[in-house]
Amino acid sequence: MTAMRRYLAVMADTDDGDASSNPKADEETKSEETEEVSVTVDAEKRLEPPTVVEAQPTTQQQSKISILMKAAGDAPILKVRKWAVDPDRTLSTVIDKLNKILKTAEGESVFVYVNQSFAPSPDHKLGTLQQCFGSDGKLVLHYCKSQAWG
Amino acid sequence: MIEDRQILRDIWDGRIPVCFTLSQDEYTSPDQPDVYYLLVPRLSYFPIVSDKVVRFFSQYVQPDTQGEMWLEFQGQPLKWHYPIGVLYDLYAADQDQLPWNVIVHFQKFPESELLRCGSRDAVESHFIATVKEADALKHRGVVMSGMQKRDHKQLWSGLRDDKFEEFWTINRRLMEQTVENQFRSIPFRIYQIEQPLIQKLFQPLHEDGKPATLKELLEQMLPSVLTPQPNNGGSRVLIQGIEPPLETPLVWLSEYMSHPDNFLHICITSRSLP
Numbered sequence: 001m002t003a004m005r006r007y008l009a010v011m012a013d014t015d016d017g018d019a020s021s022n023p024k025a026d027e028e029t030k031s032e033e034t035e036e037v038s039v040t041v042d043a044e045k046r047l048e049p050p051t052v053v054e055a056q057p058t059t060q061q062q063s064k065i066s067i068l069m070k071a072a073g074d075a076p077i078l079k080v081r082k083w084a085v086d087p088d089r090t091l092s093t094v095i096d097k098l099n100k101i102l103k104t105a106e107g108e109s110v111f112v113y114v115n116q117s118f119a120p121s122p123d124h125k126l127g128t129l130q131q132c133f134g135s136d137g138k139l140v141l142h143y144c145k146s147q148a149w150g
Numbered sequence: 151m152i153e154d155r156q157i158l159r160d161i162w163d164g165r166i167p168v169c170f171t172l173s174q175d176e177y178t179s180p181d182q183p184d185v186y187y188l189l190v191p192r193l194s195y196f197p198i199v200s201d202k203v204v205r206f207f208s209q210y211v212q213p214d215t216q217g218e219m220w221l222e223f224q225g226q227p228l229k230w231h232y233p234i235g236v237l238y239d240l241y242a243a244d245q246d247q248l249p250w251n252v253i254v255h256f257q258k259f260p261e262s263e264l265l266r267c268g269s270r271d272a273v274e275s276h277f278i279a280t281v282k283e284a285d286a287l288k289h290r291g292v293v294m295s296g297m298q299k300r301d302h303k304q305l306w307s308g309l310r311d312d313k314f315e316e317f318w319t320i321n322r323r324l325m326e327q328t329v330e331n332q333f334r335s336i337p338f339r340i341y342q343i344e345q346p347l348i349q350k351l352f353q354p355l356h357e358d359g360k361p362a363t364l365k366e367l368l369e370q371m372l373p374s375v376l377t378p379q380p381n382n383g384g385s386r387v388l389i390q391g392i393e394p395p396l397e398t399p400l401v402w403l404s405e406y407m408s409h410p411d412n413f414l415h416i417c418i419t420s421r422s423l424p
Contacts, residue, residue, distance in 0.1 A: 088346075117291050118282035119275070121231060122265060128349050132287065132335075 063087075065130045066138050067094070072113070073144040076102065087127025091120055098143055113142040117149050155318075157406045161390055162314045164192035166238050167249035170203050173222075176257055177210040187249060191312055192235030192390065193410050196221060196228065197273050198310055203254060211256050220264055222253040227260045230267045231276050232341075233409045239388040239417040240341050274306050277411055281305060284337035284412030285324055287351070293324050309410045317410060324412055325405050336362075336404045338414040340371055348372065354401040361399035364416075368396070375418055383421035389414065 064084040071077045078101060085093070091112060098110045113119050114133045130139040142148065170186040177183055186206050190199045204219050221228040228237050242250050259266070267273065281302075285294040294302070301320050308317025327333060333354050340348040348371050355361055368375050368387065375385045376396075387393055390407050400414075408414045 114283075115286050115291060117286065117295060118279040120279065120283060121276060123229075125346060131350055 065127060065134075067126065067130070068138055068140045069098075070140060070142045071144070072116070072142040072148045073146060075144040085126050087125065087130065089126050090122060091124045091126060091129065092122035094126070094141065095122055102145070104145070108145060111144055111147055113144075113149055114139075116142055119147075119149075154406070158318065159314060161407060162191075162193060162317075164235060164390060165189050166192055166234060169249040169251050170200075170207075170221075170254050171251065172207045172210055173253050173255045173257075176215075176255060177207075178212050179210045183207060183210040190234055192233065192238070193309065194234055194312070195232075195273050195277070196230050196234060196237075197267050197270060199234075207254055207256070216256045217259055218256075218266060218268070220255050220259055222255060223250070227263045228252070229264055230273070231265060233411070233415065235391060236341065236409070236415045236417060239391055240343060240419065243388060243391065243417070244386070244419050244421070270310075274310075277306055277309065278302050280411040280413065281324070284408075287335045287337040288324070288333045288412070289331070290334065297323070305410070321410065321412075327401075327405075333401060333404065336367075336400050336414065337408070337412055338367065338400075338404070338416060340368075340416045340418060342372075342418045352400070354399075354404070361401050363396065364394060364398050364400055364403060365396035367400055372418065386419050386421045388417040388419065 065087045067083050067085055069078050069081045069083060083094075095110055095112055098104075098112070102110060104110055111119055114129060120129060126139065130137070133139065167187065167189050170188070172183050186203050188199060188203065190196075200219065200221075207219075208216065220230075223237075223241050226241055228241075232240075238250055282291060282294045285291050297320070304316060304320050307313070308315075308320070335351045336354050338349065338352065350371065352367055352370070353362065364387070365376065375387065378384045387396070389403060394403060394407070404414050
C-alpha cells in the first residue's frame with residue numbers, strides 16, 4: 001500500500017500539469033484507464049476486523065465496484081480515473097484518498113458529487129451509492145475543490 | 151397527492167423532551183452543574199437546537215479544553231446528521247423513559263464514529279444535499295434542480311425556524327405526484343443498532359399498478375424482521391415514533407411520514423419482553 005501511495009503522489013504531480021493543458025477539465029479527453037486503485041485508509045481499518053483485501057480478488061461477496069472519477073471546475077484530472085473499491089467502504093475513503101492525491105492544503109476541502117447535483121454524506125457506503133445512482137454498474141463521482149453544485 | 155394536512159401537521163409537531171447533562175469528568179467547577187431541559191422537534195437536528203445547551207455548559211468547562219460539542223446516550227455517540235426523532239427511536243424508544251437523558255461532551259471527540267459538524271452551515275448543506283438525493287430517487291432530481299436558490303433556502307429556514315407553512319409551501323412540490331409522474335423510487339433508509347443503514351432502490355408500485363406495502367419493503371430488504379425470534383419479543387418497526395400497520399402503502403408513508411429531508415426513516419428495534 002505504501003508503494004501505491006507513493007505512486008499516486010507522483011501521479012498527482014503529473015495531474016497538475018494535465019490540468020493546465022486541459023482547461024475543460026470536465027470533459028473526457030483521456031482514454032479510459034483500467035488500472036485498479038485499491039482504496040484503503042488507515043482510519044477505517046481500525047473500525048473493521050482486519051481483512052486481506054488484495055489477496056482475494058475473486059471472492060464473490062467482496063467483489064469490487066468501479067467508480068469513475070471526473071474532475072469538475074478547476075480540479076486536476078487524475079491519471080487513474082477508474083477506481084475499483086470495496087462496496088462496504090464509505091465515501092470518506094474516497095475523499096481522504098482525493099485529499100492525498102490532490103495534496104489538499106489545510107483549510108481547503110475536496111467536494112464529491114453524485115449526479116452532478118448533490119454531495120452525499122461522507123458516511124454513505126459506496127455500494128449504496130452505486131446501487132442507487134450508478135449506471136451500467138458504474139458510479140460516476142465528480143470532485144472539485146470548491147462547492148460546484150450548492 | 152397530499153390530502154390530509156392534519157397528519158403532516160401532527161408529524162411536524164412531534165416533540166421529545168431531552169435532559170442534557172454535562173459529562174461527569176469534564177467539568178472543572180467545584181459544584182456539579184445543573185442539567186438543562188429542552189423540548190425539541192423530532193424532525194430537527196441537534197446542532198439546530200443545541201446552541202443554548204453549549205452556552206449553558208460552557209461556563210463549567212475550561213475554555214482551552216472545550217472542543218466541538220458531541221452528545222452521547224448510554225455510551226452511544228449520537229450522529230448530528232440524523233434527525234433527532236430517528237436517534238430517539240433507534241436508541242431510546244424501547245426504554246420508554248422520558249425525558250431522554252443525553253450526556254454532553256466537549257472533549258475526546260469520537261472521530262471514528264461521528265462526523266464533525268463545525269457550524270450550522272454544515273447542517274444546512276447536509277440537509278439540502280439529502281433533499282436533493284431524495285429527489286434524485288423520486289424524480290431524477292428535476293424538482294430540486296428546477297427550484298430557485300431561495301426555494302432551497304426556504305426549505306431550510308422552514309425547518310430551522312420550525313415554520314410549518316414556510317416549509318410545506320415549497321416541500322409540496324417535492325411530494326406532488328400525477329398519474330404520469332409517479333415517484334420512481336421511494337427514498338427510504340432502514341436503521342438498526344450497530345448495523346449499517348440500508349438504502350436501496352424500491353419502486354412504489356407493482357407492475358399491475360398495486361401499491362407496494364411496508365411489509366413488502368421489509369420482506370425484500372430485511373426479511374428477518376418479519377419472522378418472530380424465540381429469544382426476544384421480535385422486532386418493532388418504528389416510523390416517526392409509531393408502529394404503522396405493515397400493510398400501509400409505502401407511497402402513503404413517503405408522502406406523509408417522511409422527514410423534511412424527504413427520506414422515510416425506518417428504525418428497527420427489538421421488542422422487549424414484558
